[in-house]
Amino acid sequence: MTSPASSSDREKVVSKLPAWLRQALKIRAAQHGIEIQTAVEQGISDWCSLASATANVDTSGADSFSTFLPPGQWEQFREIATDRRVSLIQGLAQSVQLWLDSNPTPDVARPDVTRRIIVCNQKGGVGKTAITAGLGEALAEDANTLHPVRVAKALTKALRASETYGDETEPDESPLDIENLPGPGLRILLVDFDPQCHLTNQLGGTPLPMNGDSLTNHMAGDPKGNLRDLIISVDEEHFGDRLHLLPACNDAFLLDVRLSAVRAREAALERALAPLETDYDVIIVDCPPSLGLSMDAAAYYGRRREGEKTGQSGALIVVQAEDSSADAYDLLTTQIDDLRGDLQVDIDYLGIVVNLYDSRRGYIATSSLQGWVDIKDPRVVGLIGDLKEQKEAVRVKQPLLSYAPKSQQAVGMRALAREVL
Structure with missing residues (x-):
């Protein structure tokens, strides 16, 4: 503005x-x-x-x-x-x-090519699912309603505020700049690609039955119906039918085995999801904590397509401010770099999200955060605190941004969405 x-x-x-x-x-x-x-x-x-x-x-x-x-x-x-x-x-x-x-209401700015965001890290417990859900929710919020957004550009400012004021600071008490902005109003599909079904459960969905159809079946070339029929709408009252979920099924535990018998298996996820792309502006995939064939398929799906601008699609890496995340990050980026070389494709890094941050954990947290900031490429695009609202939203199986729309985490999710955009 x-x-x-x-x-x-x-x-x-x-x-x-x-x-x-x-x-x-x-x-x-x-x-x-x-x-x-x-x-x-x-x-x-x-x-x-x-x-x-x-x-x-x-x-x-x-x-x-x-x-x-x-x-x-x-x-x-x-x-x-x-x-x-x-x-x-x-x-x-x-x-x-x-x-x-x-000055009529401007049209929602929609991408020419459906954007594909792969939320990943082979380390479990870093909060990939929470980031997938929060990012999707923020991108789907109503364009005719104002929502509080953190607009601080320098991550060091966020770090300084967290150290000074603690992680329980409410948005109106924080020195970070908060601005009320319209939602992006985009059509979003969240894909639960994790056999543990965390995203499905957190958003109030029901995991698909083992004896029915699933994303796994479509990737393995054995569909039992139309993938669209499995999609559900998330909290239509708040998101106005712009936020959808493709639920997971426990059969995804067998996906790597089934993919081993599939030709061009790295393109299996793309073959399954391509028919859905005309319905959505952004498809966000919540990846499992794995470095197997399923991760290859996810990374390939996020590759830059012909005519697509750099940074429109790619991998969004979720980490924590602690040492084990750094080891997992190295493994993941090695896999993606190998895939780039083997298949001669461009896979962009959309950034790093430091999740579950709490400066009260002391030097390990603050020094680790600084280590992520120092990487520069990919740069840190989000800093999300370890606060109670996200845990409460999961408990009641509601989207964070409708359960606690003014919480510090919700404000941070909207900031992340605008960084990714």
Whole structure:
């Protein structure tokens, strides 16, 4: 968003607007990436340029509204409102409505090619599932609603805040910059590719039965139906049917064995999911803690396709601020680099997410975090604290961003989503 002008550049004016119009102005200005005061200035300027007042706006229940305008604009507005025999409140409401009409809600920016994000690390317990779910939820949030987002650009700022204020700091108490922004409004498919079915269970789904159809069957070339029929919608009330889940089945424990008999097995996941891609803007795959054939298939699915820009699809690596994550990271990147060389494909790293961070664990946590930050390529794109809201959301089997939308973890997930975008 554009930087607000200082009060020395503008003069403060106070009037009234109805709550519904203030909210519409706030959301639309955020959608267009401009300050509210700039939108009001444009609206008043356009209204003053009209030959006459526009249609009356319902101003019942109007309450105090203040903004900053260029010197002299408000006086000019008052004079024109008087000439038109329109109250200041009605004239301001008409000006705001005129700006809203002239600046309609922008279309959701959709990718030309369905983006494929592979959330991975062969080490279990780092929270890949929580990151998969949180990222998907953040990308699917309503584009016509404002949500609190952490907009601090420097990770060192986040680290400094965590060390100073602790990990229980609420968003409105934190020195990190919080801004209310519209949701991306994207159509998201979460793929539970882990036979342990954690993503399925956490989001309130039911693992697929062993004797039915599954992603494993489609990858092994033995489908029993249409993969679309297995997909379920997640919390439609909050996400408006933009967030879907392909549940897991325990038969994925046998996937590596079944893939060993499949031709071009590295492309098995792509063959299975390709028919679904036209329905979604982003497909996010929650990978198992494995370095087997299934991980090869996932990494290959995230490769950069012909005509796709660098960094649109690829691997998002989840780690913790401790030593064992570093060992697992080396194993994973070695596997991906080997796959790159063997198959002559480009697999991009989308970044590192440091999850379950708690500076109160002392030097090991803070020094490990600094070690991740120092890598630079891939860079750290997210820092998510080890807080109670995520555990509570899992317990009640609800998405974090609908269970605790203003929590520090939710704010961080939205920041991650915008870094990935």
